[in-house]
Amino acid sequence: MNVILAADIGGTSCKLGIFDEELNLIEKWEIPTDISEEGSHILADVHDSFRSKEESLNFKVEESLGAGLGMPGPVDFEKGILNGCINLNMKGKRSIATTFRELSGAATIVDNDANVAALGEQSRGAGHGHSEVVMITLGTGVGGGVISGGRLIHGTGGSGGEIGHITVDFDGRFQCNCGKKGCLETVASATGMVNLAGYHSDDYENSVLSAAVKEGTLTSKAIVDAAMTGDPLAEFVVEEAARYLAAAMSNISVITNPGYFIFGGGVSRAGRYLTDKIKKYYDTLIFPPAADDMEIAMAELGNDAGMYGAATLVKQYLIKK
Ligand SMILES: [Zn+2]
Structure with missing residues (x-):
């Protein structure tokens, strides 16, 4: 059987999937990530786990259509090199694609986890296969991926699509990683919302968030929950985060003119409450022709997005047409 091997490698677990040539999922499972000894066992563990399915699913790893790997760190896409990764306990550059190809005998392609998640949502999730899709992941940071012409944008050195580092706060109030x-x-991630609440808390002394701000225990979830019940500081913070997101989106919209902006990540659980606010500002900032046929959608694949995206990379780059 012709299969695609896909792995979304994370700091605590690796999500593995076997797909057919049309990107239909045949089987998925998870293994724990062993980050001991500078993560040196991870690729071998993933390889062994794929091998363990050969008999039951009737395929050979080395005869597969290829392996796609998503990694939680900066990746040189052309060379398949991971440039250090704290989550996997890996220091310095690692030749991920070459190492996995040598282990498995399968052609291998590697990208970072935010990009593969974006590609997964574009191809099999909320993007419905639209060729112009931008995913914005609101977690501890702001991640994402930009797909244009059906392909991920990587840019010269891999910085293409690093949406989280678009400059929007021209006062430069907060240090970025x-x-x-x-x-x-x-100003728009979970950390960013906490930054804003701390910065403006003196203006809203009666806020239910005040104590947590002083103690340094405030979370973005508490902010969103308080905003929904009408707390003025919390409402102000969510409005500000939405305004900054809308500004970044309006800038992106004149570059790739996306059909979908897809929101994922923990903060996006605020759902329509957040996206309605984003849309309010977006409508005033957008280059008017770019607003036509643009939809804001919520991610649909959850934790499986990266696995789908890794498989899609194999289909796009490794399968000879
Ligand atoms: Zn930055």
Whole structure:
């Protein structure tokens, strides 16, 4: 049987899937990620786990159509190199594609986890296969991926589609993990909402969030919950985060003119409450022709998105047409 092997490798578990050539899922399962000894067992464990399915599913790893791997760190897509990864306990550059190909005998393609999740949602989830899709993942940071012409944008050195680092806070109030200030992620992620609440808390002394701000225990979930019950500080923070997201989206919209913006990640559980606010600002900022036929959607594949995207990469790049 012709199969595609797909793995979404995370810091605690690896989600593995076997797909047919048309990207239909045949079987999926998970294995724990062993990050001991600088993550040196991870690829071998993934390979062994694929091998363990050969008999029951009637395929050979080395005769597969290819393996797609999503990794939770910065990836040089052309070379298949992971450039250090804290979550996997890996330091320095690792030749992931070459190593897995040597282990398995299967052609291998590698990308970072945010990109493969975006591609999964585009091809098999909320994007419905539309060729122009942008995914924005609102978690601890702001991740995402930009798909144009049906393909992920990587750019010269892999920084293409790093939506979280679009500059939106021109006052540069908060430091970003990337080294600069003013990034979208400093004002719109879970961390960003907490940043904003702390910055503006003196203006809203009666907020139910005040104590948590002072104690340094505030979470984005508490902010969203309080906003929904009408707390003025919390409402202000969510409005601000929505406004910054809309500004970034309006900038992206004149570059790739997406048909879908897909929201995923923990913060996006606020659902329509958040997207309605985003849309309110977006409608005032968008280049009017780009607003036509653009939809805001919520991610549909959950934790399986990366696995679907890794399989899609194999179909796009490794299967000879
Ligand atoms: Zn940044």
